[in-house]
Structure formats: structure tokens, C-alpha cells
Amino acid sequence: MFDDMPSLCEAYAEYFKIGAAVAPRDLVSHRGLLKKHFNSITHENALKFAPIHPEEDRFDFDDADQIFAFAEENGIAVRAHAPVWHSQTPDWVFQDGAYFADREKLIDRLRTHVEALAARYGDMIYAWDVVNEAIVDEPGGYLRPTKWYTLMGPDYIEIAFRTVREFAPKVQLFYNDYNEWVPHKRDNIVRLVRELQDRGVPIDGIGMQQHVNITDNLDDIKRAIEAFASTGLVLHVTELDVSLYPPMKIRIPREFLMRMPQPKPALEQFKKQHKMYVDLFEIYRSYSDVIKSVTTWGVADDYTWLDNYPVPGRKNYPLMFYADHSPKPFLREIAGAAADRR
């Protein structure tokens, strides 16, 4: 009734998959939207290390199972995300009694983890973000000094990709990162991918998270797509959202922010978001020979990870569907533009 728009993923069938990151509750609350407009799904959290493997001898598959069942029932493809990351990994992984785990122990645990997930879900996954956010934000640096890096060694990325390929031979394997269009970070991603390729590491794609805001530079994004495409790998946009707010220029302590009433977004910000989304999809379409999947990090504005983050008390509206699950005007344009060229 209030969603009279044609199916987004059908409109984009010739270009790329249209995906959304979901939690189990979304399968109920946003069922209609997901079934109609999306043909790819990513577990927002349920496949991450900590939620699915909270203790060494205990897996918790319930949430992940629900999402796989929904996907299978509705013919929706699944992107898996993300075992090797510096965040949302339980402490036990890196510990051995009172000591840190050593390289062998860590490799062993990673293999156990991947083997279990691959055995259960391997056949239902088309792409897997094997390593997430391994590169530092600051210019001049390269790999992030995570526990994986420190305890397993600088070749932990290579080991991770080889391990996942071993247990899930048919799944496309991705390296995934944010701020990936920022020139120095972009160059580091290309460097990492080329190093992996030179060593014959099984990597199939680069995941561009695309957590952007209304002031980000589209030329930088285009240049990043071209640089990533030059590796010969497939590209996925994995976590798209367009925040209404540019990042803060100065660091304000959280306790202070919490006491400040947050200003409401002005019309101008929504207009910029509209234009940004339309332009981004135009870019994605023009590179659809290399971009095979575009996923938003969430479904509709009623819930987004950008609510209260990074600014407490601030609501954000960064997705393609309104909080009431109806399509925003730019989405009609985006769907229309795809249909026009066909």
C-alpha cells in the first residue's frame, strides 16, 4: 500500500545483487521489504566470531541459523561476515591459560572455527569477508597491530584466506575495509591485495564498505573503484549508508556530548543525501562489470548502527527506506534509472 515501488533487486538484476545487513528481528519486522527488494543478505552480527563462538567449546548458531533459513526459504543469497577482525572476537581466542596464545594455537583455533562454520553454512554462502579492516587509518602506516597480527604473525591474513578456501572451496573470498576511498588507505588496500596475489593466496574480491557521509568526495570513490578493479578482483559494496552528518573536526569527550542536545538535521542535509545516493548508484552502475553486489548496512531508518554513534543522543537516517519502511524518493529514482537503461 505505501510501497508501490517496483522491486529494487529486479530493477538491478542485470547490474548487481542488492543486499542488506540484518539481525534476526528484522526478519519479522522488515519481512515485506526484505522479500520484495533484496536478493542478498549479510548477517549484521550473527556470523561474527564472538556471537557465534562465544566459548572455545561452545557455538551459538541460533541467530545465524534463522537468517540462513529465511534466505533459503526466499531464494536470497548470503554474504558471510567476518571471522578475522580486531573487534567482536572473544578474549579466549587469544588466551592460553594465563598467557597469550601462540601462533600454532591461534591457527588451530581459527581452523576449528572456520571448519565449523563452513560445514554448517558453506553451501549457502556466495561470498565471505574473510579478513575485515586490517589496515590502519593513519597515513604512513600499513597493517593494524591487532592481536591476530601480533600473536599469529604478519602472514595471518594469508593464513586466514587459505584456511577459508580449504574448508569452503566454492565461496568467493573477500578482503573488506572502510574509508577505502581515502587515498592512502586505498593504496594500502591495493598493496595488500597485490602482495596476497603475488604469493598465490586465494582472494577473489575486495569489499568496499562505503560508510559515507553527505560531504564525501565522489571522485575519490571512483578512483578507488578503478584502483581496486585494476587488481582484477571482483568488487562488492558491502556496508553502504550515507550519514547525514560529516565527521566531527574536533574530538569532544563523550560525557560532554551526552549532555548536549543534538541539533536536528536540516532539509539541506536530506537533499545532499538524496543527491549522494543517486550519484553513487550511477557510479556503481557504470562499474557494474566489476561490481557484483551492493549491500546497505541495515534495512530501513528505524534502526541503524549510526543511531547514537559516534554521537550519543543523535538519530541518523542513512538508509534507502524511511523508518516506516516506505522507499525514499531517491530510491525511486535509483530504481527508475536502472530500468531506463535496460
Next chain:
Amino acid sequence: MYKEMVPLKEAFEKYFLIGAAASPDDLRLHSDILKKHFSSVTAENCMKFEPMHPAPDVWNFSDADELVRFGKENGIAIRAHAPVWHAQVGRWMFEDGPDGRVCRELLLERLEKHMKVFGDRYGESVYAWDVVNEAVADSGEEVLRNSDWKRIIGEDFMVCAFKIARKFVPESVKLFYNDYNAFFPKKHEKIMKVLRYLQENGAPIDGMGMQQHVNPSMSLDDVKRAIENYASLGLRLHVTELDVSLFPTRSTGAEAITDRAIQKQYDFYVSLFEIYRSYSDVIDSVTTWGVCDNYTWLDGFPVRGRKNYPLLFHYDHEPKAYTRKIVEDALK
């Protein structure tokens, strides 16, 4: 490919004024919506007692002046709201008389002083005034809520308030009693008693303001019955503070909103406007409590941290799906 909606105020021209309560922030952030779609604006706070008159000799006119100017410049009528209320009245009004306490006479004198200043400044600029707000008790057998007004002046404080208000504003300003849950059967009965009492005791009351802070679990039949009963007293009716919450009052709220809740809100909004239109011979004005979902008093109330979307426009200023339907129905 997406059809521009006929402005609300045009679609409802032959039925009633379409209003929104506005804050200074709304005039800054949402003036495009107000100018295009609304024929009435209510002062959300700036014409209440304390915001305008926080101390005996201190007056804040700037927000109200700005609102009146905005209305004049854009041909939008202004609803005034609401001096005699149990909330947002400075303590100084009820304390500190010559013997340390305030008596009936002194409080009435102070009210008269307030209303004279208000009337002199804004009497020509507003078309309706919620003189008394929310005086009726929600539960129990008592008809009237305990308030300083009632305690100090006595049971007839409303009669006095309406008589004083009438002295200082021209006839063109219609005087209203305003309340919430005014269609809940028990409260409705009490309000009917109060309105009859006011009429019998010579209070110059012109209309009944039904706030209509509602949610889809409430009874539309009760709404209809209330409208008919209020109208039977010969009063004009305004819907003064409409919003349709996505959530039942007692729900604890969830992070995500369900398709089902959205459908219910849609149906409820559409039905409400159908009812309002069918009583447009007695309803002169329908006002939402806020402009668009960017900001509503229901954000975080009554459930902390829960965002609500109860208005006619999305946070990005676009009309919502039910708004399009409501306009479509009005144009039929």
C-alpha cells in the same frame, strides 16, 4: 515519476484549517513545510504562561513575536495556547502575597494583568486561544484535577479565566477549553459536565479543543461519539494536538518498527481524517502537534530512548504515505 502532492491546506480548504504546533526550531528548520501545507500554526510553548511571563515583571515576547510575524508574512492563522494550566506556570504566581500566601483576589488580579498584556499584544493576531488546558482529572471520581488554580481561586476558576480572557481579546478570537483523552468515555463525561457548568455559569466559551494524542489501539467510535456530544453543546470543535503514535501507550518499544505497526498507523490516520471531514460542519481546525517526524514530543516519551514517527511528514519533509491518501480522499 513521483507525483507532487496537492498542499494539505488546499485539499482541506472546504473542510477546515490545517495546523501544526511549531517551536522556534520549526520556523527555522521546517518553514518550507509550514508555508506550503499549513493554514494554521499553534505556538508550541512560547505563549504558555511561564515561557512568556517567567517572573512578575519579566516578559519574553521574542519567540511569540516571531511566530506572529511568520503567520502574517505567510497568510497563516495563529492559535494561542495555553495560559491556565497546571504545568508551565511560574511558582511566583501562586506564592508570595502580602501575607506570604496568595489569595483568590490576588491570583485573579495577576491573571488579569497577564491576560491584558497578552491580549493587547496578540489579540488582533490570533484566531483562537486555549484559555484553560487539561483541568479535568484522568481517574477517580473527582471531576477536576487538583491544581493551584483550583485550590486558590476555587471551583469557578475556569469561569473567571474565560471572563477575564474575553475582556482583553476581540470577538474574532474564539476561546477554547482544551484537553487530552477527551474521547475516553469516563473523561469525556467529566469534560461534558465541566463544559455545561461553564455555559450555565456565564463563561464565554466558544469551543472545545480535543488534543487527539492517539495511537491505533484506541477506539474510533469513542472519537465520533465525543465529537457529537461536544457539538451538541453548541460549541465549535478544534482538533488541537493530533499525533498518531506507532506504539500502544504501555508498550516498552522495540528498536525496529514492524510492518504491522506501520499498517495500523496508516489505517488509523486515514480513518481519523475521514471522521473529521464528516464532521466538518462543527470542526473548524485540525492541528498536529509538530510539523514533521524530525522532531516530536513523543521522542523518548513515555519510553526513554524510543524514537516515534507520529506526524504527517517524514523527517526529510516529504509527505508520508497516509498523508497522500488523506489528501487524495479529501479531493474526491
